[in-house]
Amino acid sequence: MILLRTETTPPATATATATAQLTACAGVVSEFFADVFTQLDHWQSQVQSVDGRLHGAELDEVVAAFAIPALERPDSALIGAGFIGDAGDDSGGSLHFAWWIGPIDANPLLAETTQSTRLDVTERRYADYVSDFSALEWYRMPQSMKQTHVTGPYVDYLCTCDYILTITAPVFVDADRTGVEEMFGVVGADVFVRNFERAVMPSLLAIPADAAVLNESGRVVVSTDPGLPVGSVLSEAAKEREWKTIACAEGPFSVAMRKKDTPR
């Protein structure tokens, strides 16, 4: 199929077409994340009340009101949603999880669920070794960079025990009214990589060469190249040598296409 196309199309046009498809795919990826970012912006403003921030049960209620509908909406790409941070009470500084998990199929660790369930971290006892959740990338990065961060793809053993991307946005408050805002938590969403794959695959397949979506570290999120499976890492050197890449406008991703003169 690819051979046929290169044979019947003048080379210059073929390259232009391929580049256009690459750009189009980057657009689809951007759109996917722009949607999630927009939702997170909306949630950010909801957990910040007029005089600063919400607390305890009031916080949980507000989070449930946006997280559960977001998970249960038909065709929702999200599998997790909520707020994680300082509960604003005397919980002794440990992070408060107001986090909901969408309906999941049964897997060897977790039973099937047909509606959203709230994450109970204490039930995930094998994760006890994570003594400090705030040191994890999805919390640490928005805190230090003061901006929305995408973690993954990675195996999440805390919520879904599945392969996911996590998008987290910092929520700030100026508690002491000193003009210095501090992050008191993150609002976030989890996306199954398989859902992202479904959304992106048509545009990835339209690229007339092996193609892949890569994160900032060169880790493959979706790929049409059997030799470059999801989760593997494309080294900078190989990327430079054999792949043409376009950065996505939204999200820390790029779409890569194997150069014509570099066979698998």
Add this chain to the structure above:
Amino acid sequence: MVSKSSSAPPSARTAVFSQISASGRVEQVVQRLTDAIVLGVLVPGERLPSESQLAKRFGVALVTAREALSLLRENGLIETRRGREGGSFVTPPHARHGAVLRARLGALSRVDLQDMGLYLSVITAAAAAHAADRVLDSDIDNLRRLVVPELPESDQAAGRAEGAFHIQLAVLSQSARLVRDQIRLQAEFGPLLWYASDITTAGRPGGGAATDSTEPNTVTATCSAYQLSVVDALAARDPRGSRAAVEHHFSDHLAQLLEAKAAVDRGDPLEN
């Protein structure tokens, strides 16, 4: 180490309450909770979930959960207190625990023990090999922080670190299935492995639980050296090296388990 544990390796605690398959449900619930209690995964004084919670978590009928709890009570592994602060509580370790554990090790056939050991070794070694192809430098730094120190605060801490290390290896392989299997198998099999390595080294100089905490004991020193060798192989992006290190480690573990099993079968007295 197991009998003295006040907090068990968490990885072992995982599937203690996960769903149970269809056949011999009462026996399976009893077996799983018995293992968890005698191996110290559930600690003395800990309150078990209620009958209805247990039924839900295991995916069994309420009457099944009730019957299982009643058997555990008869065996002296739990006691039930009435009232608002009531419930089923894990009893303190006593002679019966050792007997239960011996019975468990005695009842398991060599073929099953070896098969479980092989399975755990295969999935862990495969995870280590794939991780070597897929790690970033930041992943290696994170993993290195999980390596058990040669002088851990306790043997339990060493056991925790070992379980955590293997889960993290699976995470670095980027395979959700390997992570789930790792967590699940550790719950089933991990405690027996630790028990075996503890009792087979307890009689040796520097073995088992160190009496002098400034002296590294062989269990933790071996674990520490093993984990460092895996991290180094990953850092060198050497899949063969990381795989071989894991296989060697499990092979040693399994040998200790079979040694303990033989001792039980011969009726030798065991440290517990």
